[in-house]
Amino acid sequence: MTLALYGGKPVRTRPWVSKFIGGEELGQEERERVLRVLAKKRIFRYLPEGLDESETAQLEREYAGFVGTKYALAVNSGTSALICALIGVGVGPGDEVLIPAYTWIATAGAVVAVGAVPVLCEIDDSLTIDPEDLAAKITPHTKAVIVVHMRGMSCDMERILAVARAHNLKVVEDVAQANGGSFQGRRLGSFGDAGCFSLQQSKVITTGEGGMLVTNSEEVWQRAVIYHDGAMYQFRFTERKIPAFAGQNYRLTELQAALSLGQIEKMPALIDKIRAVKRQALDVLQGQAGISFSPAFGSERDLGVSLVFYAKTTNQAAFLERAITAEGIPAQRIYDSQAHDQHVYVNWEFLMQKQDPWGGHFPWDQAFYKGSVEYRPDICPKTLDLLGRAVQIRLNQLITDEDLADLAAAVAKAVAAMPNEE
Ligand SMILES: Cc1ncc(COP(=O)(O)O)c(C=O)c1O
Secondary structure (H helix, E strand, O other), X not given: OXXXXXXXOOOOOOOOOXXXXXXXXXXXXXXXXXXXXXXXXXXXXXOOOOHHHOHHHHHHHHHHHHHXXXXXXXEOOHHHHHHHHHHHXXXXXXXXXXXXXXXXXXXXXXXXXXXXXXXXXXXXXXXXXXXXXXXXXXXOOEEEEEEEOHHHEOOOHHHHHHHHHHOOOEEEEEOOOOOOOEEOOEEOOXXXXXXXXXXXXXXXXXXXXXXXXXXXXXXXXXXXXXXXXXXXXXXHOOOOOOOOOOOOEOOOOXXXXXXXXXXXXXXXXXXXXXXXXXXXXXXXXXXXXXXEOOOXXXXXXXXXXXXXXXXXXXXXXXXXXXXXXXXXXXXXXXXXXXXXXXXEHHHOHHHHOOOOOOOOOOOOOXXXXXXXXXXXXXXXXXXXXXXXXXXXXXXXXXXXXXXXXXXXXXXXXXXXXXXXXX
């Protein structure tokens, strides 16, 4: 059969599934909740009347219950959740923070926003931070690590927590892409000193823009509360136990919180569906010669929100990307040196150049920073090798048996014509 890439008939002409998960579930439930907020004419959270019944307070209670932490703080994005978490755990000028070389650029940006220096660590084939490299990158200046549960894959929290405890590091979990995921039976976000979620539209559940911070520490929570709202409204209603410092405005609106309440209700069913879809997708692809999967894929560590497999060479991966896409199923090689995907460290221009917004190199060139860190495209070769061979296809909960059959056919057709090289 001639590949569609070379003019043959494509396996599929119907569009592939949408890239949204929770976004596809927006419906009556969310509409009614939002309309109720409009009818109440109370769209700012911190009005004294009925504070405890505010949509945002309810959402925080739901989240803390869902993740299994004592506290939750709703904020206006995943990025602001990360910034509040870093402030919450005490990261600041002079500190180094370990982050994976594969994550959304916001993880690195949040570190710089609090005056600290990001140090890049390799990932392993699970697509998450390599615990061995994490240990190797610790210096006397390391204060914390942000572990990122990437593409729905949980980090190896057992090994990471062992390293962090041995070196007295704070752990912040970036759960932006794995909301609802778990590791050894516990929800992600509940392992570290703080967990951060994004509710932006591409995430598992969404309110357009939004975020959530969870923690078991009252002190971390209070520090984050101060930072998320410069006027500390919340402490008009709650006892504050720590001194004041300047904060920002990262508050969530009642409309967004109401939307999220509708979405979080759907989470358990959504997670069951998407995990089942992922297992089926792996079943139809796992026998294919020439491509491989991490043992972590399809395991409990895998929430199932994306499908990734590895070719043996970058050339083969580049071919598969083009051939599968031409068959009607959008496929993407995760690292392509010609693309500028901001999930891969080589494309984080501000970091590579150590550039601040004022034409200088804050915080890297400041006297308070006693370490030294170099960023070059070749500093995480294992990450580039893995991502250059990784082909990604989006999945969502709405995939049907027919879609899976098309997936299997398109991949088989492309793999059969793949250049034969080692
Ligand atoms: C891994 C990761 N961290 C942080 C963020 C930032 O979230 P937000 O866009 O809500 O600020 C994102 C989302 O794009 C992400 O994917």
